[in-house]
Amino acid sequence: MLLRMSTLFVRTLREDPADAEVPSHKLLVRGGYIRRAAPGIYTWLPLGLRVLAKVERVVREEMDAIGAQEVHFPALLPREPYEATNRWTEYGPNLFRLQDRKDADYLLAPTHEEMFTLLVKDLYSSYKDLPLALYQIQTKYRDEARPRAGLLRGREFVMKDAYSFDVDDAGLDAAYQRQREAYQRIFTRLGLEYVIVAAMSGAMGGSRSEEFLTPTAIGEDTFVRSPGGYAANVEAVTTPVPEPLPYDDAPAAHVEDTPDTPTIESLVALANERHPRADRAWTAADTLKNVVLVLTHPDGERELVVVGLPGDREVDLKRLEAAVSPAEVAPATEADFAAHPELVKGYLGPAAVGAANTGREDAVRYLLDPRVVPGTRWITGANVEGKHVFDLVAGRDFAADGTVEAAEVRAGDPAPDGSGPLELARGIEMGHIFALGRKYSDALGLKVLDENGKAVTVTMGSYGIGISRAVAALAEANHDDAGLGWPIQVAPVQVHLVATGKDDAVFQAAAELAAELHGAGVEVLYDDRPRVSPGVKFADAELLGAPVLVVVGRGLAEGNVELRLRRAADAEALGVEVRDGRPVAEQVPVADAAHRVADVVSALLDR
Amino acid sequence: MLLRMSTLFVRTLREDPADAEVPSHKLLVRGGYIRRAAPGIYTWLPLGLRVLAKVERVVREEMDAIGAQEVHFPALLPREPYEATNRWTEYGPNLFRLQDRKDADYLLAPTHEEMFTLLVKDLYSSYKDLPLALYQIQTKYRDEARPRAGLLRGREFVMKDAYSFDVDDAGLDAAYQRQREAYQRIFTRLGLEYVIVAAMSGAMGGSRSEEFLTPTAIGEDTFVRSPGGYAANVEAVTTPVPEPLPYDDAPAAHVEDTPDTPTIESLVALANERHPRADRAWTAADTLKNVVLVLTHPDGERELVVVGLPGDREVDLKRLEAAVSPAEVAPATEADFAAHPELVKGYLGPAAVGAANTGREDAVRYLLDPRVVPGTRWITGANVEGKHVFDLVAGRDFAADGTVEAAEVRAGDPAPDGSGPLELARGIEMGHIFALGRKYSDALGLKVLDENGKAVTVTMGSYGIGISRAVAALAEANHDDAGLGWPIQVAPVQVHLVATGKDDAVFQAAAELAAELHGAGVEVLYDDRPRVSPGVKFADAELLGAPVLVVVGRGLAEGNVELRLRRAADAEALGVEVRDGRPVAEQVPVADAAHRVADVVSALLDR
Secondary structure, eight states: OEEETTTSSOOOOSSOOTTOOSHHHHHHHHTTSEEEEETTEEEEOHHHHHHHHHHHHHHHHHHHHTTOEEOBOOSEEESHHHHHTTHHHHTGGGSEEEEOTTOOEEEEOSOOHHHHHHHHHHHOOBGGGOSEEEEEEEEEEOOOSSOBTGGGBOSEEEEEEEEEEESSHHHHHHHHHHHHHHHHHHHHHTTOOOEEEEOOOGGGOOSEEEEEEEEOTTOSEEEEEOTTSOEEEGGGOOOOOOOOOOOTTOOOOEEEEOTTOOSHHHHHHHHHHHSOOSSSOOOGGGBEEEEEEEEEOTTSOEEEEEEEEETTSOBOHHHHHHHHTTSEEEEOOHHHHHHOTTSOTTOOOGGGSOHHHHOOTTOOEEEEOTTOOTTOEEEEEEEETTEEEEEEEBTTTBOOSEEOOOBOOOTTOBOTTSSOBOEEEEEEEEEEEEEEETHHHHHHTOEEEOTTSOEEEOEEEEEEEEHHHHHHHHHHHSEETTEEOOOTTTOSOSEEEEEOSSOHHHHHHHHHHHHHHHHTTOOEEEEOOTTOOHHHHHHHHHHHTOSEEEEESGGGGGTEEEEEESOHHHHHHHTOOEETTEEOOEEEEGGGHHHHHHHHHHHHHHO | OEEETTTSSOOOOSSOOTTOOSHHHHHHHHTTSEEEEETTEEEEOHHHHHHHHHHHHHHHHHHHHTTOEEOBOOSEEESHHHHHTTHHHHTGGGSEEEEOTTOOEEEEOSOOHHHHHHHHHHHOOBGGGOSEEEEEEEEEEOOOSSOBTGGGBOSEEEEEEEEEEESSHHHHHHHHHHHHHHHHHHHHHTTOOOEEEEOOOGGGOOSEEEEEEEEOTTOSEEEEEOTTSOEEEGGGOOOOOOOOOOOTTOOOOEEEEOTTOOSHHHHHHHHHHHSOOSSSOOOGGGEEEEEEEEEEOTTSOEEEEEEEEETTSOBOHHHHHHHHTTSEEEEOOHHHHHHOTTSOTTOOOGGGSOHHHHOOTTSOEEEEOTTOOTTOEEEEEEEETTEEEEEEEBTTTBOOSEEOOOBOOOTTOBOTTSSOBOEEEEEEEEEEEEEEETHHHHHHTOEEEOTTSOEEEOEEEEEEEEHHHHHHHHHHHSEETTEEOOOTTTOSOSEEEEEOSSOHHHHHHHHHHHHHHHHTTOOEEEEOOTTOOHHHHHHHHHHHTOSEEEEESGGGGGTEEEEEESOHHHHHHHTOOEETTEEOOEEEEGGGHHHHHHHHHHHHHHO
């Protein structure tokens, strides 16, 4: 493959696009890989499409290797199957819905569990047909509230989605494990660092799910790890529940004036000054903060809830949202407070909320952090402006409608499995695997006859990889200030060949070298532009990020061309010296250049 | 590539699907190539996806070979660009429209002229950047009123669409010619017979367009050919306009009673009996039939029109629709007649219609067939029940608001270029190429600076191939009563290897042969099912239609396997005898079988 800069459909930009915040987004646009068509919707330009195709190929090969068979479903689908599983409603505003000319309801599929289930039901009927694994690489749609970071969270995106069908749980376990291992091979081949973390199943349903995250500071997913090997998406972290405390000797609850305590800190200071605790000082962790939030259910219903949690922690809206999925979560509005005068802002306490507590059926639902176990003593709102209640004891003085994982997870929190303190990091979700079980096969009636002729419900898994997102993650993981630096496995071209100067001999030698490399099966982008300065050409080469740069220029008079690796990681792997973060260039006799370059390309591909 | 029937995700069906009318649709469903998901929307199963990918590869290679560069646009697009060219409206109900969560208007793109134009405008600015050709292979959407024939007319389908950008008309001509030649190579490589016909540009706009049709009786496009080489889609045929006739000596028009003349035939019979013409007998061609039709404009407005044409011809709704595009056409309803009492059904004449004729501004528009030239004498309705007017002379006694190509084209009609009488045939539109000119670049402001620094509007072409439709056309062109018979270039597998009987030795020899062929790079589908009868296996092989069938069975005792070609055309090409339409089987020593089969595959690929 031989591309020429003079004709390649690309324009590199020196300025970052105005809407781009993260490096991968900036560099993919500046390098002419992608172009925005609408919010969260991108066009692939020739170089971007080449990277995408290479990612697809790796995924396809690994899927084929575990015996998954490729099919291809439509993106435009009728409502009925998604109605049967309730996802037509549950997806809420994230689903693109439309009607055809006959007013029939359709959707643009965000994922295809229903259709795969129905297809297998349509064609298969016996346990002998199983196990079965199918997959597709296909364009998906999700009407994200906040599309962001270019390809990282788009509204139209490419996914690999796979589905497994087994007659029993052991089969599902094996299928899940095969996919999990294939994912490990895929991300290794792509050169993407990954962490496998426990995750919530959310709207997908199912018993077990794990995410493959690529660690990066710009990732929008937060995950935790413990020294003992626990790893989870922050939404999936469960709080170890403390033992209940005896409270027979606890003082009785007492309401106190607490003027001028707009913050937890000021409240704690006042408490320690005027109502000191005998055994130790009050801290923020002794206050019970009650936060009013609104759940918007998929059917559009708004429900107020109050979450009670220790005052030293914030509500993590994403954790709460995962816990109450498929509802969406937002802070309560002034109008909500106006409609509920019992919710005294800043002085809200358990006595005002919770059906179990007050006996009022229309009371706002009250959910507690799991740390608020019976016997814990709290300072909290007295439901009167300027007053708090002290020594309010859980289990003795108040109860709730349930517990909820809504408090932020912090570094140092204990891992739920006792494997030590958690550390937090951010990552991009690259893959997600679900042991679905029978949610979809039950809803859609997918059964097969077992050995005894008895109908058994098939058990399923579903397994996704964000293909277009992987391109962005790769760009994110492989760039420096000057531009991109692709691993050779996914680079749009292997070699960027630059001819500098105005000398015809240079251009002739470069053209010959390009042709020779092309003949040797090397993918070359030849910068043959006649009236472009070397500086611009080098800047373009660094921005575009091919792993091998070859320069035909002044050295040609001495019979040499220059060979330089773009990536320090590649240099290290090949034993090339790196100075100031840049691999040192090698002078190669022009007569030997094609062989030398092809060898370097082979070495990089093989490692 | 080695597939095994025991695990391949396929179920062949013995019964035709209820909704299928044409052989390709029946056989692609019965063979497990595709599966319906909704009207006009199909899922690709593993075998179908393999054929689709092979068609794509041929198209991609030929596009790349003419220097077209591949990109990939979203399917979900914002309204604005399509509003700028008026196609948001013009597409009428054929466009899938939807809104996102912010109520912004989107569409599912039926074709991408606007987006390509904007992309080039976005990146390019100089004549030096041109010529440029871009293409994509992408999923498109059209909300067809009557999706039909499986993949032949779907609502979600795969297209290759290419676009050329040139600074002047000569450049466009050259780009158009390059695409035209690439299309010829593509259809030749696919083994699809084709005819290139002149076509209407319709909603696309532009000066010149041609269609590539595959002739077949089930095609929904009718085209014409003349002995002198004229070829056109029937919608594009223009009627040679006769010279006006002198009418100074024509008799005056006279109204006559014409009772009991419900048909043209009965009217002509009565005319010849009671009001004979002096020079010759009246024929149906002397009657002027006036047909009331409804145009539905893209904005939803319904407009009545009357088309006047010789009584021996019917109105061809598709020709009329092409002539009045983007309006859709339907017969007038009883309600329409009720609302227009001046339109006396069965006795309608020119005097009742046409603004120019009657002077009434609200008169129904009257359009005449081009054959109704001044001086022609007609029998036509007198706008009174039971009466016709005779010797009504065009140009003397009546006029119209314009002419229209609405009359059917018939075999024997003269070609518009004088190249002889037309013959009619049917075909499937496989490709359509348009010299668009400046319609889109004007509407969207795509200009570049020319050599003198002057801004010039770019001229464009657009070029489409129906990729998924090609799969159906290939199936349509390559089948017999027993099933499909793919040309090897697009066959899902090259060799279908069947093991028959219950003998372990047979299955062992077949498995070894399959592995050997796989090792030699041959694509094999091995029917390894243990408890399936030879009859079922042969029927499946014939239905699936791989070009080479290898049978390991009873002959193995004598050391032989059987090799049989599926297609008589392949047999003829390789000099194999064909008896009763079936290539004669060859007995091959099992030791030599892999080489022999690989040789046959190579020979088929090379021819």
